[in-house]
Amino acid sequence: MRVLKLVIILSLFLIVLSGCWDSVELEEQFLVWGMGWDIDEENPNLMTLTLSAPSTTEGAPEPYIAVSSSGYSVEEGRKNIQKQLQYTIEMGHLRVLVISEDFAKQGILKFMDSLGRNPRIGRETKLVVTAGKAKDLWDLEHPSNLLPADYLVELLKVNAKQGITADITFRDFFEAISNEGQEPVTSFIRMSKDAKMFNAAGLAVFKEDKMIGKLMDIEVQAFQFIIGKCKNGTITVGESTKPGSNSITFCHRRGGSKVKTEIINGEPHIYLKVELEGDISEYTADKPTVDEEVIEKAETAVTLRVKKEVEKVIEKAQKEFESDIFGFGLYFKAYHNNYWKSHDWAKEFPEANVHVDVRVKIRRIGIES
Amino acid sequence: MTMVRGKQIISTKQLFAILFLGLMNHGYVSISRWITEVAHQDAWISTFLGGFIAFVLLNIILLLMKRFPDKTFIQISDEVLGKYLGKIPGIIFLIFLLFFTALSLYLLVSLVSAWLLPKTPIDVIIISILLLQIYLTREGIKVLGRFQEMIMVIVLLGMPITFLPYFIYQNHTLLMPIGGTGVVTILKGALPAFYTFFTFFSLLILYPYVRKDASHKEIVKASNMSILVVTILKTFYVFGSIAVFGEKEIQFFLYPLLEYVKLLVFPVIERVEFMMIFLWLFMMFSGTVTTFYMANLTAEQVINVEGYKNTGLIIAIPIYFLTRLSQNIAESLSLFRLEGAVLSIVLLATIAFVFGLSFILQKGGENA
Amino acid sequence: MFKNFLKRAKARFQPDKGLIADTYVVEGESSLTHDFRDNICRLQIIFKDCSDIVFREFEIQMDKQVSAVLIYLDGMVDRVTLHNHVMRSLMGISKKDYPQELSPLHRLNRLKNIDIMVGEIKEEQDMYTLVNNILSGEIIFMLDDCDHALILNGRGWQARAINEPDTETVVRGPKEGFVETLRSNTTLIRRKIKDPNLKLKVVQGGKKTNTDIAIMYVQGICPEDLIEEVEKRLKTINLDGVFESGYIEEFIEDNPYSPFPQVQITERPDKVAGNLLEGKIAIIVDGTPVVSIVPATLAQFYQSPEDYYERTIFGTAVRIIRLLSFITSVTATSLYVALVSFHQHLIPGEIVLSVAETRVGVPFPTLLEAVFMEIVLELVREASIRLPGSIGQTIGIVGALVIGQSAVEAKLASPILVIIVAISAISSYVIPHFSTSYSLRFMRFMMIGAAGTFGAYGIAIVWIGLLIHLCTLESFGQPYLAGVAPFRWTDLKDTIFRVPLWMMGTRPTVPDMKDIDRMLGAKGDREDDNGEG
Structure with a gap:
């Protein structure tokens, strides 16, 4: 009996000592706030993935970082971005996914898969189609120096509350696309003329998972x-x-x-x-x-x-x-x-x-x- | 009575708690997926029917147990079938329990692995849970009863949060047309639903441990209440998740209930899942520990060493390997079906056989 | 667990084989003889080199001149009694009071019945009893040619005044606390419960110290077998010295290896009285103001007498705050560790950035950082608690401010962690029962370790383990979690909630309690279901 007890205690110690398989320190993470999808400029067969994260280092010249890379899928793009980063990419805080209009017209469901599979990503992530390139969005210099993703999310939220636009989340999108008898829409944004703000009053209309048009104002x-x-x-x-x-x-x-x-x-x-x-x-x-x-x-x-x-x-x-x-x-x-x-x-x-x-x-x- | 470490008995309230958590645990997070797969938007009717079947069977078992009020199923089969032949139902029951425990353990472990600790070796998670289960079962059914009772209180306090998404996001057109899938499909769906209620058989073991001054009627009341409450809750969860997601979307999720709760977003706290994770872990642990304990007790009674403290350690070894057997969730699901189909039929047949024989031989009951 | 107790009891308990006799008796029999000189001599040998023992020899004018002696322990007898009531009355006897001749025993009886003006007098023949009585402050009176001695109650010594206990202060409520004298303590309780059913039994503990241990209970409320069990366990104590109730606690509790206290201790008579009325037993040890109450349940450690003196809503609110603080104290730091190093996605978006910013530059992983801060906190606490008041406070302030501040500035810890550690530390002191905070801190470290290894899952399994452990605990056959597991509706009224007093019609459930009703005609709202028999 005593031996058994010893074995149990030892195994407990072993578990604890050899543990921490899943732990990654918070400051070593690239907290993805926003994600963008484009058609690759050089090779139209590829997608360009852009990840934007707030920078956590004090005194960093820019309050946020955006990194882009291309690949055949979201996961490959993520891997290619990882190659440039000293941080682990953490998708758990993804607040907004921005897809360029051209990309959305090709169909997005298969790319959404990796986001749907990740249990860490919340269902309240906003889904937005942009008129221009999703990649450029993250360099936006908003006068209030907000993170572009934060700005976008708040913009949609506030406008949706006032009935000007609809803020479509992953939840809405997945529900609409999976249930027969309904087609999905997403929010649609345009850059304002001075390229400092967005106009949020729009909806991208999808047929199945392909964008086919938009509703404005x-x-x-x-x-x-x-x-x-x-x-x-x-x-x-x-x-x-x-x-x-x-x-x-x-x-x-x-x-x-x-x-x-x-x-x-x-x-x-x-x-x-x-x-x-x-x-x-x-x-x-x-x-x-x-x-x-x-x-x-x-x-x-x-x-x-x-x-x-x-x-x-x-x-x-x-x-x-x-x-x-x-x-x-x-x-x-x-x-x-x-x-x-x-x-x-x-x-x-x-x-x-x-x-x-x-x-x-x-x-x-x-x-x- | 106060002083002596009380006899190993439980109160009717504790019986209710044990049955409640055992029934609730099985398929708590995935039931809507399992059943909508078969019965589509009418899955909730199937769930209710499944609960009803379990309810009927439970009452049959109760009637039978009344004839042998102070014996477990294994002891009954000993008495009815004789010393050596009587071991066979016990062994079948034990094997069934081992599989069942391993399976529910695997469902728990895979959930933890998928949602919380993707990189942690699955063995570590299994072992950590098994150790806790051994610790609990060592202390006997009395402590088990107390533990379950307390967890039930915690779970019942936390559960109302899981009702909220339905009230916020429900869309009843997704449930229409009611009964549109046809009676046959609904009945087909009732079968997997019934499997999720399978832990009602724990009464076969627990019945004699309910305190003696509790009448048969009280036991019937407690067990029927538990199955009723669980049926209502499960039906509600299936109903709610269909109303929120629609039957097609549920098929995308391995754990629809988790996704369902994930919809809740509170200001500042944002993700409520976190609190729910504790609740699930508590609940799933106490659900699996019941079957573990029963496997424990059955093994002790089959080889006549009741009260031996280290049975848990020995039982844990086959359970560990059986749990390891199911390498991925898909396999585990088909295993669940297979087991549900084969083992439950074997088990029910064994039970029917033993009790049938006892009737024929006129053993047990008041006239024996 | 009870089995464990029996095992220990068996190993340690040996019947008393005349230990006093081994020590004291030189030779010969142990009772007094008719030889006056020999008796004194023997006592003098026993008390050799005890300069505080006084042998006062004198003569009494009775039918003839009789030698007598008073033996007492200087400092432990009341001088007024000794001088005015014993010496004066004995020496004032004149021959005319005793006209005819008497036998020695008759003389003693006459003195006892007529002359000595002391409240309590016992006749005693046994040497060892006399020795014990001298040591506990009685005055021994022996007469020439008499094999009996008188024990005169003249105890009286310098004692601390009754004042409010520092550890359990209340804003509202009685301000008296126990002192070191057993008799004063029992009096304090008696004064609260004026009922002949309040029983008091005394046993002796400690081979050398011969400390009086009193058991108090209310007959009819307290189950008989509980009393027997407590007495039985007290008799197993086989120590040479009992100086504090903590000594006996370890001997009588069910689970010595559990981090949770299983005996409730208090310095407040009102708390003891309240518990006695709930069917508990108070164990009072002479020489300490700390009284133990058994059996204990976890809920009791979260109750303060003040809950009952204040309004019911606040009583309940405070109870709930204490429950929350129990959870916070155990879980807060580990939750931080789990969130920061495992489940970053669950940290609210507004907070995650500021946490990440503070973490930048901290060299340790979160787990070590948290353990480091907790250890620092323990050091500060331990250092300040032992030092006298003002220095202790200084240490506290230095520790809290300087170390916390500089640790943050030196980037050894993130400020948010410092806040969380402080919150969990404060929460652990919310609990009225001081010893409980030890167990909480112990659990906290386990929790942090598990959280650093498994994240939220680790916290959950340690909690499950903790709950299982609490379920296995029993205190004198009572489940430790009585009220919650086994769950009883009627007990909720005074565990998590504190319902108005007029609603507390029944006492908390104790198995086998006979007199369950607090009030007349309150019967009926009690469940028959006592949990598990």
């Missing part, structure tokens, strides 16, 4: 209305800034969308109902008094505007992209399973009849009357 908002994310945001209906003309800004505080589907004569019909509720936040008339009449007028104007935009976006998705980014297919799968099984939704979607019904309710009129 008001279209993004309309997209948000359709999928029911309309907790916040403003819509301005106006004519001109000249005297005599006016504009009204409608600020919606709550709202949602409802989708009903029906099969009539073997044809899919989608009844989309968008409901918005909010108040007037700006009224630029020569006589800025808001009365019942103005509210009524405003409601009609906003309703028309929203309806127009929504219909435009749906048509764009149907005719231009032929991609069901709204997830209407899910409803057909759920409620009309037989139809779903006998038809190929990808082919049916462009032909589906969408009936849009928009209701706008102006509840309050601000503190002025």
Whole structure:
């Protein structure tokens, strides 16, 4: 018995003494904050992977480091970057993945695989497609000296909160791409003219895992209305800034969308109902008094505007992209399973009849009357 | 009574805890993947059905155990089949337990390896867990009961966090159409679901250890409650993960529940998984230690050395090698199926045989 | 564990084979004889070279002039009693009080019954008892030609005044604490529980010291077999000296190798009284203000009498804070090690950069860094605790400020680690019971080691091991974690929570307790299920 105890104690010691297989010190790590994917400039068959990390050394000339390398896959690119680094690359803090438009058009799912497999990467990582090169993004000199990745993430978060754009995370992307009846979208950004800031108001539209187009500005908002994310945001209906003309800004505080589907004569019909509720936040008339009449007028104007935009976006998705980014297919799968099984939704979607019904309710009129 | 190191008995509450953790542990992190693979979006119905099958079988076992209130299954088979022939069911049971323990241990170890310590040799993880299990089982079922009871309290306190992702991200259209996969598919899915409830057989061993002043009714209540609670929880987890991910996406994950909890992001703390990791480790450890203890006890009773302190050490050796056998998770899964199919049938047949014989021979019960 | 105890007891316990006799008796029988001179002589031989033993010989005018002697230990008898009540009354006897002749024994009886004005008088014949009594401060009175002696209670010596114990101060509540005298201590408890059921038994411990050890319990609440068991274990103590309750603790506890204290100690009478009412037994050792209470449960170490004196919400809040501090104290540093060297992805994004920045330039791996800082802290603590007040404080400040500050500046440790180490150190002192912080610190080092090897997994397995260990512990047959494992709803009211006193209708569960109700008619809310019989 005593021998056995000794063996146990010794083996415990051995475990502890020979341990630390997995330990890597924090300061020896290249904490990847952002990642970029491009098509390689020299060899279009390769991808260029860019990793951006904050620099932890005190008094470093740059607050962040970006390293690029090419390879056939993310893992190979990572290996090639590792060749240049004295640190271990740690992906656990990846906050944003930026993909260049050209690259996204080739399909991204197979490259996403390595990120999906890594249990350390959170599901809240933002997924962004950029108009230019993803590689250049990390050299951006933002006036506030923020890390580009941090800047990007905060930008998307803040704008998504205000309904201007949608911040798409890995979670959303994987869910949309894996479930039948829905196509994914990602955030889309453009560099501003002075190359110091981004414009976040955009969405990249995918068909399966290939990017096929984008929605910009008001279209993004309309997209948000359709999928029911309309907790916040403003819509301005106006004519001109000249005297005599006016504009009204409608600020919606709550709202949602409802989708009903029906099969009539073997044809899919989608009844989309968008409901918005909010108040007037700006009224630029020569006589800025808001009365019942103005509210009524405003409601009609906003309703028309929203309806127009929504219909435009749906048509764009149907005719231009032929991609069901709204997830209407899910409803057909759920409620009309037989139809779903006998038809190929990808082919049916462009032909589906969408009936849009928009209701706008102006509840309050601000503190002025 | 106070002074003497009490007899090795457990209270009904502890029985509930042991059954709860044992049932919960098996497939806790992967159940939604295993079952959606077969039953797609209706996996949660299958889970419920699987729990129901287990519930029925559990009650049959309870009825049978009532006839021999102070004997374990091994002792019963000894009595019914005679001294030598009676060893055979015990040995079958032991082999089954060894496999079962090794398998649940492997699921735990592979999870630790994949999520926490990818580079650490798997042997080290297995040994460290086995050592703890030996330590616990040395002290007997009384300490086991206390330990499980405490872990259950901790687990129940932490569990509500795992419900949150459902309430935040649920999308019920992903669950539609309910029953759309057809009755046959749902029933097919109920089979792997039933396997995850397989630890209900621990009553075969635990029954006589529940304190004597607890009536049969209380034992029935405790065990039925445990299986009911676990069925509800597992059904909820499968339901919730389908509602959050959709059945197709679940197939990408080895451990859907972990991914499911990973969705939770709190400000400042950011990743809640970390707290959950402790909870899982606690729970999975206490789940596996029950089967380990039972293997221990069965081995002791088969060779009639009950109370020998070092059985755990001896049992740990085959379990270690069996655990090492399953080299990767995919293999382990098919092994799980194989074992589920073959061994459970053999086991159930053995149990049925022993009890059937006891009825025929009129042994046990009030009239014996 | 109980088995272990039996084993040790068997090995150490030997029945008393007249050890006193071996030492004292020169030859002959051990009882007094009729030879007055011989008796004195024998005692003088026994007390040879004991200059503080006084043999005061004098004559008493009875029916005839009788020689008498008073023997006492100078300094341990009360002079007022000795002079005014013993000497004066004996020497004031005149012949006319004793007209007729008496036998020696009658004389002694008359003196005892009529003349000596002392509260407690015993007659004794046995030499060894007399010797013991002299040593414990009694006055021995012997008369010529008499084989009996009187033991007069005249104990009285310089004792410390009753004041508030330093280790367990409360803001609200009684400010009295135990002192070194056994009798004062038992009185302090008696004054709190005025009930004939409060029983007091005294046993002797220590071959040389002959220390009185008192067992106090409330009959009817405390299970009978628990009392027997405590007595049995106390009798196994086979030491030559018992100076402090710590001496007997080691002999009577169930698991000597566990880092957790299994006997609760206190200097507060109110705490003892409260525990007695919960069916515990207090063991009071003469010569120390520290009283032991058995059986102990872990929850008790996290309770302070003040919890009951303050409002119930704060009582509960403080309990929860203590529970959290238990977890923090054991886990905080190891969590840091695990996060920084294993699970960097789990550190919140805002914090990870600042941690990484502070780590740059530190030459040690995090594990060593943490161990180094913990050891420094232990050094500071150990150094400051032994030094007298003001110097101790200086050391504390020097240690905390200077070492911490310069370690950070010299890049030997990262400032965040220093903060975490400090937090875990503070947390370990939140617990009212001082000895518990030793076990916490011991666990902390194990935890850090495991975290440095296996990260979070290591922390989890050490916690599991710790919980298993706590489950295996038993104190006098009571589970150490009573209330939590085995779990009892009714015990929650006074473990994690502190419900209002009017809701505490029943005493905490102790197996076999008869009188479970604290209040009249509170019966009924107690579960029958006592956990495990």
